[in-house]
Amino acid sequence: xxxxxxxxxxxxxxxxxxxxxxxxxxxxxxxxxxxxxxxxxxxxxxxxxxxxxxxxxxxxxxxxxxxxxxxxxxxxxxxxxxxxxxxxxxxxxxxxxxxxxxxxxxxxxxxxxxxxxxxxxxxxxxxxxxxxxxxxxxxxxxxxxxxxxxxxxxxxxxxxxxxxxxxxxxxxxxxxxxxxxxxxxxxxxxxxxxxxxxxxxxxxxxxxxxxxxxxxxxxxxxxxxxxxxxxxxxxxxxxxxxxxxxxxxxxxxxxxxxxxxxxxxxxxxxxxxxxxxxxxxxxxxxxxxxxxxxxxxxxxxxxxxxxxxxxxxxxxxxxxxxxxxxxxxxxxxxxxxxxxxxxxxxxxxxxxxxxxxxx
Amino acid sequence: xxxxxxxxxxxxxxxxxxxxxxxxxxxxxxxxxxxxxxxxxxxxxxxxxxxxxxxxxxxxxxxxxxxxxxxxxxxxxxxxxxxxxxxxxxxxxxxxxxxxxxxxxxxxxxxxxxxxxxxxxxxxxxxxxxxxxxxxxxxxxxxxxxxxxxxxxxxxxxxxxxxxxxxxxxxxxxxxxxxxxxxxxxxxxxxxxxxxxxxxxxxxxxxxxxxxxxxxxxxxxxxxxxxxxxxxxxxxxxxxxxxxxxxxxxxxxxxxxxxxxxxxxxxxxxxxxxxxxxxxxxxxxxxxxxxxxxxxxxxxxxxxxxxxxxxxxxxxxxxxxxxxxxxxxxxxxxxxxxxxxxxxxxxxxxxxxxxxxxx
Ligand SMILES: Cc1ncc(COP(=O)(O)O)c(C=O)c1O
Ligand SMILES: Cc1ncc(COP(=O)(O)O)c(C=O)c1O
Numbered sequence: 001x002x003x004x005x006x007x008x009x010x011x012x013x014x015x016x017x018x019x020x021x022x023x024x025x026x027x028x029x030x031x032x033x034x035x036x037x038x039x040x041x042x043x044x045x046x047x048x049x050x051x052x053x054x055x056x057x058x059x060x061x062x063x064x065x066x067x068x069x070x071x072x073x074x075x076x077x078x079x080x081x082x083x084x085x086x087x088x089x090x091x092x093x094x095x096x097x098x099x100x101x102x103x104x105x106x107x108x109x110x111x112x113x114x115x116x117x118x119x120x121x122x123x124x125x126x127x128x129x130x131x132x133x134x135x136x137x138x139x140x141x142x143x144x145x146x147x148x149x150x151x152x153x154x155x156x157x158x159x160x161x162x163x164x165x166x167x168x169x170x171x172x173x174x175x176x177x178x179x180x181x182x183x184x185x186x187x188x189x190x191x192x193x194x195x196x197x198x199x200x201x202x203x204x205x206x207x208x209x210x211x212x213x214x215x216x217x218x219x220x221x222x223x224x225x226x227x228x229x230x231x232x233x234x235x236x237x238x239x240x241x242x243x244x245x246x247x248x249x250x251x252x253x254x255x256x257x258x259x260x261x262x263x264x265x266x267x268x269x270x271x272x273x274x275x276x277x278x279x280x281x282x283x284x285x286x287x288x289x290x291x292x293x294x295x296x297x298x299x300x301x302x303x304x305x306x307x308x309x310x311x312x313x314x315x316x317x318x319x320x321x322x323x324x325x326x327x328x329x330x331x332x333x334x335x336x337x338x339x340x341x342x343x344x345x346x347x348x349x350x351x352x353x354x355x356x357x358x359x
Numbered sequence: 360x361x362x363x364x365x366x367x368x369x370x371x372x373x374x375x376x377x378x379x380x381x382x383x384x385x386x387x388x389x390x391x392x393x394x395x396x397x398x399x400x401x402x403x404x405x406x407x408x409x410x411x412x413x414x415x416x417x418x419x420x421x422x423x424x425x426x427x428x429x430x431x432x433x434x435x436x437x438x439x440x441x442x443x444x445x446x447x448x449x450x451x452x453x454x455x456x457x458x459x460x461x462x463x464x465x466x467x468x469x470x471x472x473x474x475x476x477x478x479x480x481x482x483x484x485x486x487x488x489x490x491x492x493x494x495x496x497x498x499x500x501x502x503x504x505x506x507x508x509x510x511x512x513x514x515x516x517x518x519x520x521x522x523x524x525x526x527x528x529x530x531x532x533x534x535x536x537x538x539x540x541x542x543x544x545x546x547x548x549x550x551x552x553x554x555x556x557x558x559x560x561x562x563x564x565x566x567x568x569x570x571x572x573x574x575x576x577x578x579x580x581x582x583x584x585x586x587x588x589x590x591x592x593x594x595x596x597x598x599x600x601x602x603x604x605x606x607x608x609x610x611x612x613x614x615x616x617x618x619x620x621x622x623x624x625x626x627x628x629x630x631x632x633x634x635x636x637x638x639x640x641x642x643x644x645x646x647x648x649x650x651x652x653x654x655x656x657x658x659x660x661x662x663x664x665x666x667x668x669x670x671x672x673x674x675x676x677x678x679x680x681x682x683x684x685x686x687x688x689x690x691x692x693x694x695x696x697x698x699x700x701x702x703x704x705x706x707x708x709x710x711x712x713x714x715x716x717x718x
Contacts, residue, residue, distance in 0.1 A: 032424050032513040059420040064526045065391050069507055071565035072431040109569045142513070148428055149566070154391040154501070154528055155661075156565050156598055158573060167423045169513055193552035193588040197567045204563035206430035206515050207508070208556045210468045214517060229552040229588060239515055302514075 021131045021170075025138035028172030030302060035141075037128035039121045039166040041113065042150065049113040049164060052121060054128045057167060067149030067159040074148040074203040075104040078301045079264070081126045081141040081168075081353070083133045084341030089126060089353040091143070092301075092339055094119045096264040101147055104200035109158040110147060118145065118164075119351070125166040126353050132170050136340060142171040142302070174302040180309030180322040181222035181298065183238070185287065186212050187314070190229035191236060191259075198236075198259035205261075209239045223298075225311065227287065228259060234284045241300030242266040243308075245285055245293035246278075246327050252289070255282045265299040265335070268349065272334045278327070287313060295321045297328035305332035380490045380529075384497035387531030389661060394500075396487035398480045398525040400472065401509065408472040408523060411480060413487045416526060426508030426518040433507040433562040434463040437660045438623070440485045440500040440527075440712070442492045443700030448485060448712040450502070451660075451698055453478045455623040460506055463559035468517040469506060477504070477523075478710070484525040485712050491529050495699060501530040501661070533661040539668030539681040540581040540657065542597070544646065545571050546673070549588035550595060550618075557595075557618035564620075568598045582657075584670065586646065587618060593643045600659030601625040602667075604644055604652035605686050611640045611648070624658040624694070627708065631693045637686070646672060654680045656687035664691035 023033060034057055041052025067073035077097040082090050098118035105112030113121065122143055126133065133141040145166045149159030175181060189212045192198020197205060212224045223238045236254055237243055242263040244253045251273050256262040270280045290296065296308035307322040307329070323329065337343040338350065382392060393416055400411025426432035436456040441449050457477035464471030472480065481502055485492065492500040504525045508518030534540060548571045551557020556564060571583045584602065587593045595613055596602055601622040603612045610632050615621040629639045649655065655667035666681040666688070682688065696702040697709065 030514050032511045034424075034511075038423060057423070059422055061418040061420055063418055064397060064416070064505065064524055065393075065503075065528075067566065068428060069433060069505060070435050070503070070562060071569075072433065072562035073566040073569070074428060074431065076429050107570060108566050109573055144424075144429070144513075146423065146428060152391045152393075154503075154530070155389050155533075156569060156572060158569055165423055169424075171513070174514075189554035190552050193549050193555070195548040195588070196552070202566065203429060203431035204567055207426065207432040207467050207561065208563055210430075210432070210515060210517055211466060213515060214468055229554070 019131060020135070023132070023134070023170055025134050025170070028134070028139045028170055029176065030171050030174040032169045033132070035129040035132040035168050035170070037125065039125045041121065041164045043111050043162050043164070045111065045158060045160050048111065049117055051117070052164065054124055060165065062150055063152050065152040065154060067151070067153055071149070071156055072202075072204040073108055073110065073159050074146065075101055075108065075110065075201055076147075076203060077101055077145040077201060079122065079143050080301055081133050081143060082339045082341070083136050085136050086341065088341065089130060089133050090339070090341060090350045091122060091126060091353065093264050093268070093349050094122050094351055096267070097145065100201060100262065100264070101145065104202055105147060107197060107200045108202060110149060111162045112147060113164050121145070121164070121166055123353050125168055129168050130353070132168065134170050139170055139172045141168050143168045175222055175306060177222060177306075180307035180320070182220065182310045183223055183225045183308055183312065184216045184219070184221040185311065185313040186224045186226050187232065188212070189226070191226040193229040194258055196259070199256060199261065201261060213239050221312070233286050235287060235290050236260050238298055241298040241303045244269070244297050244299065245290055246295035247293050249277070249279055250281060251278045251327070252281045252283060252285050254285055263300055265301060265304065268335060269299050269305060269331050271347070272331055273327070276330070291316065291318050293320065295326055295328065297326070305335060378490060379494070382491070382493070382529055384493050384529070387493070387498045387529055388535065389530050389533040391528045392491070394488040394491040394527050394529070396484065398484045400480065400523045402470050402521050402523070404470065404517060404519050407470065408476055410476070411523065413483055419524065421509055422511050424511040424513060426510070426512055430508070430515055431563040432467055432469065432518050433505065434460055434467065434469065434560055435506075435562060436460055436504040436560060438481065438502050439660055440492050440502060441698045441700070442495050444495050445700065447700065448489060448492050449698070449700060449709045450481060450485060450712065452623050452627070452708050453481050453710055455626070456504065459560060459621065459623070460504065463561055464506060466556060466559045467561060469508060470521045471506060472523050480504070480523070480525055482710075482712050484527055488527050489712070491527065493529050498529055498531045500527050502527045534581055534665060536581060539666035539679070541579065541669045542582055542584045542667055542671065543575045543578070543580040544670065544672040545583045545585050546591065547571070548585070550585040552588040553617055555618070558615060558620065560620060572598050580671070592645055594646060594649050595619050597657055600657040600662045603628070603656050603658065604649055605654035605656070606652050608636070608638055609640060610637045610686070611642060611644050613644055614641045622659055624660060624663065627694060628658050628664060628690050630706070631690055632686070635689070650675065650677050652679065654685055654687065656685070664694060
């Protein structure tokens with residue numbers, strides 16, 4: 001071993017220590033592993049966001065009378081950073097998350113960061129936490145931008161201040177399943193209604209589904225599939241991902257008409273499916289059609305593309321195609337090959353984190 | 360003037376200074392005037408709440424990865440403390456707020472404080488902030504209990520920790536109106552859907568209505584009246600209070616079947632209306648019936664009982680009875696007379712803040 005007084009001769013483990021945080025990458029699931037830094041910017045009502053700060057990751061200080069604590073005035077986003085085999089760090093379509101946050105801010109009467117500020121802030125957060133981006137094939141760095149109503153307001157009203165915060169955590173697989181998800185159709189609770197907030201990534205769409213999700217998981221299901229609140233006839237989405245059904249050459253997914261989240265993965269997978277000759281239809285999909293599909297799969301930043309193995313609707317349980325023969329397998333490879341830099345990104349989806357800024 | 364070195368002879372202004380905080384009571388609206396103390400208790404998942412602490416009022420520290428900031432996992436309550444002419448401080452039916460928080464916690468998979476702990480914590484908070492309880496007739500001390508999902512959880516799941524916090528603020532009138540409210544019926548947005556969280560005081564029910572409310576207020580309306588999401592035919596409630604219609608001897612209000620909040624004032628006013636010979640019906644009330652009513656009024660802790668002067672539905676604007684002749688005026692007096700200790704509380708609704716605990 002080289003003497004520690006010789007700065008030019010470093011051991012592999014020392015180099016590794018600098019390059020990577022001390023994480024058991026193989027054991028990662030979808031849970032928080034706190035990283036070193038977070039990004040924070042604040043903006044008063046009527047003003048616009050300017051450059052925030054990279055701060056050590058840790059608890060934030062907030063008023064008990066803030067709109068996020070009292071009235072659920074908050075939005076979040078989720079995207080990932082990937083480490084390629086040739087050691088570049090890339091993020092996937094951050095502009096899409098920026099635009100979705102803007103749409104959400106408009107719906108909740110909040111002030112959103114500009115697209116440029118959003119993307120720059122995500123880059124800064126990843127760069128500051130670069131050693132937490134898992135080695136290729138061992139996971140990804142999940143990035144969580146938040147926009148929360150801060151300041152004080154006793155009555156229900158737009159927030160006097162908005163805080164834009166980004167933190168990150170290395171993650172592994174969202175679902176620990178081998179062949180595919182086991183879904184339960186929820187016929188008691190709905191996730192969203194027309195004229196509500198289902199079409200934006202508002203924090204208010206999530207705590208209301210915890211009960212269904214928790215009950216379903218306790219009965220051995222992987223996730224819940226919600227039906228539309230108006231008719232209970234059409235499928236909408238899961239607690240945190242979109243759904244597709246496949247029959248022959250046709251791939252169908254519910255339309256983004258206000259009650260489901262317009263997923264970035266949903267959009268990307270639709271494009272990839274068209275590229276390989278499938279017809280992709282965005283339209284109402286009834287439970288009946290779902291039960292007669294050949295294949296069903298889900299898409300989302302956390303789940304990527306995951307096959308659904310079974311759907312349970314009341315007492316009926318239907319099994320779908322999974323494994324090598326499934327379209328979802330092919331689409332997942334196409335997407336992750338782009339994300340991991342294994343195939344060329346002809347679509348301009350990947351954004352590289354510049355080394356220049358302080359590296 | 361007595362010399363300040365004589366502790367037994369105090370001037371009126373010094374005594375007043377001790378008894379009352381320095382507030383211009385006449386100028387109070389429904390906005391935060393920070394008081395001295397707040398109550399805070401924490402409880403880990405699977406455990407139950409034990410006695411919390413009275414702390415100086417101020418910002419709290421919370422994880423960026425907490426369920427309240429990311430997933431809207433939070434409930435709130437609202438009740439008031441009243442100062443009577445003979446200088447007692449009373450709170451109104453705190454047990455009802457405790458029970459409603461428990462129902463909400465059950466719906467959001469949270470841990471709620473017991474009824475006893477809740478009521479005791481409210482009392483402690485009022486006691487600690489006693490000098491902020493306005494003089495009789497000059498306002499009330501609004502008390503805001505919060506139950507929020509704290510701790511860290513990256514995925515959508517029950518919170519690993521719950522924080523129960525109470526703060527308080529002296530308040531005046533919620534609406535600055537002379538004769539009655541001008542309501543606009545919202546036919547674009549709904550507040551709640553069946554199987555959602557409309558029946559509990561979840562924070563997730565409020566940020567989604569800010570846009571409607573803000574737009575209505577910008578057009579000169581006092582508040583929004585929401586219709587049911589299923590049919591858009593029946594009236595539900597306002598952004599933060601319940602609604603009643605009066606025709607002849609019949610007082611009607613929408614039923615608490617999951618999409619409206621079971622208001623404590625609603626329940627109390629129904630009882631008072633029955634006491635004076637009205638027939639009170641809890642049933643679906645259509646927009647048509649609303650437009651044909653003789654009188655319309657709203658109830659809530661913040662608004663107490665407030666007459667509605669006009670309702671605007673699309674291009675139609677209807678005017679209702681207000682003023683001395685209105686039932687709402689009578690019911691409001693009956694209620695506030697009990698709350699202010701002007702008439703005897705035969706119903707056991709008022710709870711006195713004990714002087715014994717440290718006073
Ligand atoms: C409700 C819901 N649907 C769908 C998605 C998928 O969106 P995306 O592909 O942008 O991650 C998410 C978030 O990840 C979600 O929370
Ligand atoms: C939506 C909503 N409806 C009704 C009410 C009235 O309830 P309470 O009379 O218990 O204050 C409130 C809260 O104050 C509310 O937020």
